[in-house]
Amino acid sequence: xxxIRVCSAALxxxxxxxxxxxxxxxxxxxxxxxxxxVPAEQSLTxxxxxxxxxxASSDVDYIDPGAAYYQFTFMVxxxxxxxxxxxxxxxAVNAVPDLATQAPDVSSDGKTVTVKIKSNVKFSxxxxxxxxxxxxxxxxxxxxxPTVANGYAGAYFxxxxxxxxxxxxxxxxxxxxxxxxxxxxxFNLNRGTGGVVAGALAxxxxxxxxxxxxxxxDAKNPSTYGVNQVATGPYMIEAxxxxxxxxxxxxxxxxxxxxxNWDRATDFRKAYLDTINIxxxxxxxxxxxxxxxxxxxxxxxxxxPPPPVLKQIVNTTPDQLALTPxxxxxxxxxxxxxxxxxxxxxxxxxxxxxxREAMRATRGGPLLGPIANHFIPPAMGxxxxxxxxxxxxxxxxxxxxxxxxxxxxxxxKGGFPSGMYTGSQQLLMVGTSGGAAQKSSEVAAAQLEKLGxxxxxxxxxxxxxxxKFCNVPKAKVVICPNVGWLKDFxxxxxxxDPTFNGKNIVDVNNSNWPQLNVASVNSAMDSxxxxxxxxxxxxxxxAIDRQITAQAPAIPWIWDDTANIRSTNVAGVINKFNxxxxxxxxxxx
Amino acid sequence: xxxxxxxxxxxxxxLLFAVSFITFVIFYLxxxxxxxxxxxxxxxxxxLVASIRHQLGLDQPWYxxxxxxxxxxxxxxxxxxxxxxxVPVRQLIFSRLPASISLAAGAAFLWLVVGIGVGIIxxxxxxxxxxxxxxxxxxVGISAPVYWLGLVALYLFSSDIGLIPILPGANSYVPLSExxxxxxxxxxxxxxxxxxxxxxxxxxxxxxNLTEVLNEDYIRTARAKGLSERRVVFRxxxxxxxxxxxxIFGLDLGILLGGAILTETVFNIPGIGRLSYSSIVRSDLPVxxxxxxxxxxxxxxxxLFVDIFYAFLDPRVRYE
Numbered sequence: 001x002x003x004i005r006v007c008s009a010a011l012x013x014x015x016x017x018x019x020x021x022x023x024x025x026x027x028x029x030x031x032x033x034x035x036x037x038v039p040a041e042q043s044l045t046x047x048x049x050x051x052x053x054x055x056a057s058s059d060v061d062y063i064d065p066g067a068a069y070y071q072f073t074f075m076v077x078x079x080x081x082x083x084x085x086x087x088x089x090x091x092a093v094n095a096v097p098d099l100a101t102q103a104p105d106v107s108s109d110g111k112t113v114t115v116k117i118k119s120n121v122k123f124s125x126x127x128x129x130x131x132x133x134x135x136x137x138x139x140x141x142x143x144x145x146p147t148v149a150n151g152y153a154g155a156y157f158x159x160x161x162x163x164x165x166x167x168x169x170x171x172x173x174x175x176x177x178x179x180x181x182x183x184x185x186x187f188n189l190n191r192g193t194g195g196v197v198a199g200a201l202a203x204x205x206x207x208x209x210x211x212x213x214x215x216x217x218d219a220k221n222p223s224t225y226g227v228n229q230v231a232t233g234p235y236m237i238e239a240x241x242x243x244x245x246x247x248x249x250x251x252x253x254x255x256x257x258x259x260x261n262w263d264r265a266t267d268f269r270k271a272y273l274d275t276i277n278i279x280x281x282x283x284x285x286x287x288x289x290x291x292x293x294x295x296x297x298x299x300x301x302x303x304x305p306p307p308p309v310l311k312q313i314v315n316t317t318p319d320q321l322a323l324t325p326x327x328x329x330x331x332x333x334x335x336x337x338x339x340x341x342x343x344x345x346x347x348x349x350x351x352x353x354x355x356r357e358a359m360r361a362t363r364g365g366p367l368l369g370p371i372a373n374h375f376i377p378p379a380m381g382x383x384x385x386x387x388x389x390x391x392x393x394x395x396x397x398x399x400x401x402x403x404x405x406x407x408x409x410x411x412x413k414g415g416f417p418s419g420m421y422t423g424s425q426q427l428l429m430v431g432t433s434g435g436a437a438q439k440s441s442e443v444a445a446a447q448l449e450k451l452g453x454x455x456x457x458x459x460x461x462x463x464x465x466x467x468k469f470c471n472v473p474k475a476k477v478v479i480c481p482n483v484g485w486l487k488d489f490x491x492x493x494x495x496x497d498p499t500f501n502g503k504n505i506v507d508v509n510n511s512n513w514p515q516l517n518v519a520s521v522n523s524a525m526d527s528x529x530x531x532x533x534x535x536x537x538x539x540x541x542x543a544i545d546r547q548i549t550a551q552a553p554a555i556p557w558i559w560d561d562t563a564n565i566r567s568t569n570v571a572g573v574i575n576k577f578n579x580x581x582x583x584x585x586x587x588x589x
Numbered sequence: 590x591x592x593x594x595x596x597x598x599x600x601x602x603x604l605l606f607a608v609s610f611i612t613f614v615i616f617y618l619x620x621x622x623x624x625x626x627x628x629x630x631x632x633x634x635x636x637l638v639a640s641i642r643h644q645l646g647l648d649q650p651w652y653x654x655x656x657x658x659x660x661x662x663x664x665x666x667x668x669x670x671x672x673x674x675x676v677p678v679r680q681l682i683f684s685r686l687p688a689s690i691s692l693a694a695g696a697a698f699l700w701l702v703v704g705i706g707v708g709i710i711x712x713x714x715x716x717x718x719x720x721x722x723x724x725x726x727x728x729v730g731i732s733a734p735v736y737w738l739g740l741v742a743l744y745l746f747s748s749d750i751g752l753i754p755i756l757p758g759a760n761s762y763v764p765l766s767e768x769x770x771x772x773x774x775x776x777x778x779x780x781x782x783x784x785x786x787x788x789x790x791x792x793x794x795x796x797x798n799l800t801e802v803l804n805e806d807y808i809r810t811a812r813a814k815g816l817s818e819r820r821v822v823f824r825x826x827x828x829x830x831x832x833x834x835x836x837i838f839g840l841d842l843g844i845l846l847g848g849a850i851l852t853e854t855v856f857n858i859p860g861i862g863r864l865s866y867s868s869i870v871r872s873d874l875p876v877x878x879x880x881x882x883x884x885x886x887x888x889x890x891x892x893l894f895v896d897i898f899y900a901f902l903d904p905r906v907r908y909e
């Protein structure tokens with residue numbers, strides 16, 4: 001098998017991120033002129049010592065790094081765990097070797113990925129030994145255990161040979177992961193998806209887990225390794241001598257202290273702070289935001305300042321604000337399997353009439369990001385190739401405030417001679433109750449009414465909206481106004497494949513909300529999944545983005561920027577990959 | 590008396606069973622989120638969701654799940670594991686309980702002292718300016734929603750964001766075991782805010798009762814016998830007028846011990862109320878069950894104590 005060996009730092013970045021944005025191709029998404037925008041290069045120097053308080057509203061999704069999947073959780077895992085690859089603060093696209101020593105070696109057919117790892121990265125107490133390739137192997141294996149329940153392992157590592165046998169309980173190990181020695185790990189794949197596997201190695205799933213210590217916790221249902229975890233990063237969650245976490249109380253606090261076994265010489269992280277206290281449960285984000293802005297040593301965690309507070313910050317203390325592209329987007333999905341949206345022209349009409357500026361206003365207006373015209377967000381590979389900020393060129397997304405005349409034209413083409421919907425059917429629309437999401441739902445309903453549709457808006461909690469309605473095709477929801485997707489890493493596949501690939505329509509936890517199932521789109525995705533090389537992948541996925549946009553399965557309305565805030569005495573550093581404060585680089589002034 | 594207590598205790602057990610059963614049924618009948626799907630994360634394959642459903646026992650009929658839950662609860666005092674954090678529910682509840690008790694006990698002390706004090710003063714000086722002013726203020730106190738009052742108090746007096754920064758505010762709760770002084774200062778504002786509406790209601794109720802009692806014949810007799818006004822009011826009047834206060838106090842305290850959701854939310858106090866709310870939002874049934882049972886436990890026991898206390902308060906009451 002012929003391998004493509006990547007040596008230089010630039011090429012390393014390309015291989016890892018699988019995007020062309022490394023070459024600055026996402027310049028059209030640059031927000032550096034905007035008030036509060038994070039500069040292209042942040043100052044990474046800081047003062048050692050002190051305590052930072054991270055003010056959070058909710059808890060992490062999972063304290064177990066093997067199951068962690070949300071931005072806020074990544075904020076913690078990037079400080080406590082060393083995955084094979086990680087993202088430095090200023091580059092959202094190109095990961096750098098972390099536990100690994102160099103770029104992954106992806107074979108030319110994309111079926112083998114080889115990674116060399118450092119030999120001198122030690123686990124925190126009570127394990128106290130150096131991490132090996134076997135620990136990385138176990139970390140990935142345990143992610144497939146139902147007691148751990150990682151939400152993305154199947155999507156990115158499902159092609160590893162032997163995964164199915166392992167999941168079915170027919171094998172005790174995943175046969176396709178080889179560890180020929182303690183510093184080498186090889187992933188053997190059924191298909192040539194090595195490109196995306198290499199990218200996904202920057203997720204916390206690849207942070208080593210010592211099997212001899214963790215197996216007993218993983219045997220429990222659910223696994224209790226999360227509350228007994230060990231760290232490899234500069235910080236660890238406060239724990240007793242046996243490793244049981246004392247610094248984690250769900251919904252209350254996560255206390256990070258220095259990992260005594262961390263060796264600065266092996267890491268690119270600065271780790272200025274001595275301790276980090278994450279204070280959870282600040283449900284009133286207005287109070288919490290004001291507390292951060294007027295207090296000392298505080299930053300926000302899992303929430304952004306509400307629109308009125310944001311406006312105030314922009315006018316009074318913009319230097320306490322940090323705006324950065326999130327790598328995600330929000331859209332209103334239209335169920336392409338149900339009437340009237342099983343008619344392409346009717347869908348195009350809805351997109352044409354939609355006032356997306358009104359939708360964006362519900363979340364805070366232009367400050368919170370540009371209006372989306374297609375599905376790959378800024379700061380992602382393939383964004384520029386798909387049309388950048390101006391869009392793919394379709395007329396029905398040309399007017400941010402909507403165009404009723406054009407919409408009526410499409411309605412006529414769709415079989416409604418008056419240009420208005422004349423059916424009597426009420427359209428089930430399920431949104432999230434409360435806050436900006438509810439406002440977005442209400443605005444979306446009003447847009448649909450412009451063409452005579454009769455949306456029947458039902459508002460439920462966000463979790464119910466997803467798990468009982470929009471994620472369940474059997475629920476026959478016609479419109480989901482509050483859905484969106486965030487990248488997992490900077491490969492465009494992570495945005496388009498879960499959300500628009502027909503083969504990903506499943507009975508439960510379906511994230512292809514429009515249930516788009518177009519043969520040409522599906523086959524283009526099948527081909528693009530096995531493309532190796534960032535430039536080629538970006539082109540392939542950008543073409544798919546254009547295809548999807550032409551199908552009008554959803555109304556993209558904002559490419560979100562994330563707003564972060566800090567106290568004046570915090571020298572905050574944003575991790576642009578995670579769009580949140582980088583705890584390993586932030587310091588106190 | 591002992592027979593009465595035993596009979597009431599049996600009722601308590603029955604009630605707790607009923608509450609747990611109703612909670613379980615409601616969870617299954619109403620459209621809440623799917624715990625297996627939530628736990629599986631954003632992009633799981635269907636096999637993983639099914640596997641988690643099996644692991645959590647959610648693929649069993651609801652009555653089997655309920656039976657298993659009750660068995661573990663009765664024989665092992667095991668409330669199960671949180672679907673979301675994989676932490677034992679018992680541990681979650683016990684870690685939150687001190688904060689709820691701290692909040693409820695302090696506020697209860699305040700509203701009893703203020704409510705009873707103001708009620709007595711207003712009753713013994715009816716139709717005076719003091720009476721009218723205190724009852725007017727009480728009306729304002731009853732009308733002000735606790736979350737609004739909490740936010741106003743924060744914006745006025747909180748040491749970090751207040752206009753007159755004199756009291757620790759949001760996100761400042763410190764457990765008693767860590768630092769008693771900080772515990773006390775961090776709870777001053779929540780205690781006051783929580784106590785306002787209760788104190789206002791109690792004072793109006795007591796004023797009404799006491800005014801009525803002070804016009805009774807036996808009070809006139811007591812006065813005619815030459816007893817001091819203080820003795821008349823406190824020994825004879827108040828003892829009779831306070832009975833309804835004791836009844837509602839038992840209920841109120843029981844409810845608050847089960848969690849003061851709004852106050853805990855506004856002041857970021859990690860108590861049972863916030864735990865209940867977040868578990869409802871996340872469809873975390875074992876935690877919902879645990880907190881509901883705890884709330885029911887406090888309410889029925891508070892009632893039991895109130896009923897027993899009646900016998901001491903009012904010599905006419907006998908339980909046979």
